[in-house]
Amino acid sequence: MTTPARSLRADAARNRELLLAAAEEEFAERGMDASIADIARRAGVAKGTVFRHFATKEELIAAIVGGHFAALTAVARGLLDSADPGAALLEFLTVAAEGLQQQDLTFLQTVSEGDSMVAELRNRLHASIGSLVERARESGAVRPDITGTDVFLLICAPVHAAGFLPDPAPDLWRRYLAIIFDGLRAEGAAPLPEPAPSWP
Amino acid sequence: MTTPARSLRADAARNRELLLAAAEEEFAERGMDASIADIARRAGVAKGTVFRHFATKEELIAAIVGGHFAALTAVARGLLDSADPGAALLEFLTVAAEGLQQQDLTFLQTVSEGDSMVAELRNRLHASIGSLVERARESGAVRPDITGTDVFLLICAPVHAAGFLPDPAPDLWRRYLAIIFDGLRAEGAAPLPEPAPSWP
Amino acid sequence: MTTPARSLRADAARNRELLLAAAEEEFAERGMDASIADIARRAGVAKGTVFRHFATKEELIAAIVGGHFAALTAVARGLLDSADPGAALLEFLTVAAEGLQQQDLTFLQTVSEGDSMVAELRNRLHASIGSLVERARESGAVRPDITGTDVFLLICAPVHAAGFLPDPAPDLWRRYLAIIFDGLRAEGAAPLPEPAPSWP
Amino acid sequence: MTTPARSLRADAARNRELLLAAAEEEFAERGMDASIADIARRAGVAKGTVFRHFATKEELIAAIVGGHFAALTAVARGLLDSADPGAALLEFLTVAAEGLQQQDLTFLQTVSEGDSMVAELRNRLHASIGSLVERARESGAVRPDITGTDVFLLICAPVHAAGFLPDPAPDLWRRYLAIIFDGLRAEGAAPLPEPAPSWP
DNA sequence: GATGAATGAGAGTTCATTCAT
DNA sequence: TATGAATGAACTCTCATTCAT
Numbered sequence: 068m069t070t071p072a073r074s075l076r077a078d079a080a081r082n083r084e085l086l087l088a089a090a091e092e093e094f095a096e097r098g099m100d101a102s103i104a105d106i107a108r109r110a111g112v113a114k115g116t117v118f119r120h121f122a123t124k125e126e127l128i129a130a131i132v133g134g135h136f137a138a139l140t141a142v143a144r145g146l147l148d149s150a151d152p153g154a155a156l157l158e159f160l161t162v163a164a165e166g167l168q169q170q171d172l173t174f175l176q177t178v179s180e181g182d183s184m185v186a187e188l189r190n191r192l193h194a195s196i197g198s199l200v201e202r203a204r205e206s207g208a209v210r211p212d213i214t215g216t217d218v219f220l221l222i223c224a225p226v227h228a229a230g231f232l233p234d235p236a237p238d239l240w241r242r243y244l245a246i247i248f249d250g251l252r253a254e255g256a257a258p259l260p261e262p263a264p265s266w267p
Numbered sequence: 268m269t270t271p272a273r274s275l276r277a278d279a280a281r282n283r284e285l286l287l288a289a290a291e292e293e294f295a296e297r298g299m300d301a302s303i304a305d306i307a308r309r310a311g312v313a314k315g316t317v318f319r320h321f322a323t324k325e326e327l328i329a330a331i332v333g334g335h336f337a338a339l340t341a342v343a344r345g346l347l348d349s350a351d352p353g354a355a356l357l358e359f360l361t362v363a364a365e366g367l368q369q370q371d372l373t374f375l376q377t378v379s380e381g382d383s384m385v386a387e388l389r390n391r392l393h394a395s396i397g398s399l400v401e402r403a404r405e406s407g408a409v410r411p412d413i414t415g416t417d418v419f420l421l422i423c424a425p426v427h428a429a430g431f432l433p434d435p436a437p438d439l440w441r442r443y444l445a446i447i448f449d450g451l452r453a454e455g456a457a458p459l460p461e462p463a464p465s466w467p
Numbered sequence: 468m469t470t471p472a473r474s475l476r477a478d479a480a481r482n483r484e485l486l487l488a489a490a491e492e493e494f495a496e497r498g499m500d501a502s503i504a505d506i507a508r509r510a511g512v513a514k515g516t517v518f519r520h521f522a523t524k525e526e527l528i529a530a531i532v533g534g535h536f537a538a539l540t541a542v543a544r545g546l547l548d549s550a551d552p553g554a555a556l557l558e559f560l561t562v563a564a565e566g567l568q569q570q571d572l573t574f575l576q577t578v579s580e581g582d583s584m585v586a587e588l589r590n591r592l593h594a595s596i597g598s599l600v601e602r603a604r605e606s607g608a609v610r611p612d613i614t615g616t617d618v619f620l621l622i623c624a625p626v627h628a629a630g631f632l633p634d635p636a637p638d639l640w641r642r643y644l645a646i647i648f649d650g651l652r653a654e655g656a657a658p659l660p661e662p663a664p665s666w667p
Numbered sequence: 668m669t670t671p672a673r674s675l676r677a678d679a680a681r682n683r684e685l686l687l688a689a690a691e692e693e694f695a696e697r698g699m700d701a702s703i704a705d706i707a708r709r710a711g712v713a714k715g716t717v718f719r720h721f722a723t724k725e726e727l728i729a730a731i732v733g734g735h736f737a738a739l740t741a742v743a744r745g746l747l748d749s750a751d752p753g754a755a756l757l758e759f760l761t762v763a764a765e766g767l768q769q770q771d772l773t774f775l776q777t778v779s780e781g782d783s784m785v786a787e788l789r790n791r792l793h794a795s796i797g798s799l800v801e802r803a804r805e806s807g808a809v810r811p812d813i814t815g816t817d818v819f820l821l822i823c824a825p826v827h828a829a830g831f832l833p834d835p836a837p838d839l840w841r842r843y844l845a846i847i848f849d850g851l852r853a854e855g856a857a858p859l860p861e862p863a864p865s866w867p
Numbered sequence: 868g869a870t871g872a873a874t875g876a877g878a879g880t881t882c883a884t885t886c887a888t
Numbered sequence: 889t890a891t892g893a894a895t896g897a898a899c900t901c902t903c904a905t906t907c908a909t
Contacts, residue, residue, distance in 0.1 A: 124883065228420040260442060651846060661841050
């Protein structure tokens with residue numbers, strides 16, 4: 068009963084999602100060496116179809132990274148009116164790490180650094196985190212000299228640390244998130260060296 | 268006082284050093300995609316010379332990673348009889364990060380994971396860090412449930428975090444080292460979630 | 468009656484044939500040192516296209532050798548119901564040598580020794596020759612102690628012998644085939660030294 | 668007590684022999700892919716020393732092939748005054764095949780085709796075989812239309828035929844030499860097709 | 868005379884991308 | 889629109905050969 072024109076679009080949309088999912092898995096397993104051919108095979112489409120959806124490999128990577136940024140932005144915004152700002156910030160970092168936990172995809176960020184759409188989504192995420200941190204700071208949950216940029220830069224650290232082990236326990240990153248979050252609180256700690264970085 | 272009998276070997280040894288330095292720079296700038304051809308060009312030697320010194324690209328990477336591990340082991344050992352164990356641990360993490368600061372080379376570790384020489388050097392570094400942490404723990408400078416493995420895994424975190432900015436201030440990593448080190452101390456902090464990881 | 472649905476495949480199939488022909492010529496002229504680049508150039512396609520059709524150089528060689536085996540098997544089978552078994556055997560050896568005559572490709576056999584498809588085709592050829600020889604033996608056309616394996620091993624000898632001359636007359640091999648075939652008949656000859664070899 | 672000048676020459680001569688032996692073994696095991704480096708290692712000398720004795724790889728191969736030709740020439744000449752010319756010819760072919768038996772080195776002949784020293788030695792061998800065959804022909808031991816060139820071209824055939832089996836019995840070639848030699852006699856056989864080849 | 872470090876052309880192979888069907 | 893065959897540049901690695909020591 069769907070109109071043919073729509074069914075084609077639906078197919079295309081479905082292919083796009085299949086491709087993004089396949090690409091993410093493939094990048095997770097093979098790192099930057101994941102090939103377009105393997106991604107296409109995993110998604111069950113032909114190589115040419117990948118390029119119909121994403122003109123270059125970089126564009127595909129940008130879509131993945133941008134998707135993550137957008138999802139995290141939604142999470143951050145959803146936590147903005149939480150009653151406990153400190154707990155909200157911890158919750159945000161936890162959810163963010165859970166998304167990364169399966170495999171470290173941080174290397175994709177470097178590749179998509181120049182993409183303007185990604186830059187826009189990254190800015191939005193940064194802004195949302197900024198609000199989250201501001202509330203936490205005002206409530207005394209984190210040091211007064213911690214900024215949203217600091218938190219943004221530290222998101223991946225727990226998963227990344229655990230990833231240095233060949234077969235890390237699936238929840239090991241929670242241990243390092245706890246350590247780092249304690250470092251953000253650190254009641255009575257001395258002021259941090261180096262000024263907070265400015266956002267580009 | 269120089270040994271003239273080794274003049275040719277001296278040339279070869281010099282080339283080896285030139286190659287290691289060139290490779291490190293090239294990997295830093297280009298990531299895993301650094302090519303042997305570019306490394307050779309930067310070192311001022313022919314492509315074939317790279318393979319005379321390092322039979323495969325992986326062997327070259329292993330030499331770089333192993334060299335870093337060995338250097339850090341020496342640093343850790345030199346700090347073992349320091350009067351202030353807590354300061355010694357911080358000093359170690361600082362020197363380690365300084366070595367990484369130029370650029371993030373952590374992706375090389377993944378490649379050389381299977382190399383037995385690297386594994387041996389990594390084990391030695393891990394053991395030295397273990398001693399450093401044990402002393403710091405006994406002196407009350409760090410949480411009682413922090414292990415050498417924890418510290419080993421966190422070495423790269425400060426530099427890695429700063430690296431998410433396109434043009435980070437050269438000493439920005441010191442800010443994140445301070446945060447993480449505070450998390451390691453965290454007097455009166457609750458016990459960490461997740462047990463400390465075992466070393467493979 | 469042609470299948471238009473396969474027009475693209477037809478192009479690919481044509482390239483495959485072009486490549487096999489070019490490879491055969493190139494191997495004949497240059498021996499084992501024939502390069503994929505030269506083969507591609509002679510076939511009028513890009514280097515990458517060679518690898519689309521044959522994943523490795525060995526696979527290409529296996530295709531050539533297997534093709535020859537299959538063609539010879541067809542010849543042998545076609546001669547099985549000939550009225551004169553001795554003449555049929557001679558005809559088979561003649562046709563086989565004609566196929567080799569252009570140039571000696573026997574060195575390719577060594578390379579493809581490990582390939583299972585080639586092994587299968589070689590076994591079939593061996594079996595067909597076995598039948599041909601059995602009939603010739605029963606009819607008294609060849610010595611009683613000659614086996615199919617003997618004949619299989621001697622197929623290339625006439626062409627190979629002629630090939631030791633720099634510019635052999637194009638039909639010189641017929642002279643050596645006549646000599647060897649006479650050796651197979653040799654009425655009243657003494658029994659052969661060494662038992663007939665077993666087929667692996 | 669040896670003069671230094673002579674001891675050096677003796678060393679050099681010894682190295683030359685070591686190299687030829689090592690090269691022959693290496694070519695037998697690895698075929699044309701035998702590398703100068705492996706030959707040098709097997710001979711226990713440095714790569715540069717190989718090139719002091721043989722300016723190019725082709726020169727080394729020429730020395731091997733030429734050595735075989737010279738040795739066979741000596742054998743042929745030694746058999747020239749044998750009482751039974753037919754047996755002498757068979758003995759020559761047997762000794763020649765025994766030299767090849769260890770491994771097939773015929774592919775080296777192709778490479779050294781252009782070398783003038785090899786050509787000279789090949790001509791001498793051809794001439795000696797010519798005398799051997801002439802006597803056998805006159806004595807009625809071989810067909811009247813068999814020439815020395817025919818025999819020259821057929822020398823390798825027995826070993827080559829046996830070599831098509833993966834693990835031929837060490838004396839299997841004797842079986843094929845018997846067949847071919849029977850073909851050379853073949854009393855009452857029809858005249859051979861194709862005229863005898865002329866020697867270049 | 869012997870050594871082995873250096874050279875550099877060229878090998879097989881991979882892969883993002885294009886384009887005819 | 890989707891396909892997958894074709895492309896060609898780039899890669900790692902090999903090896904005969906040269907030459908400073």
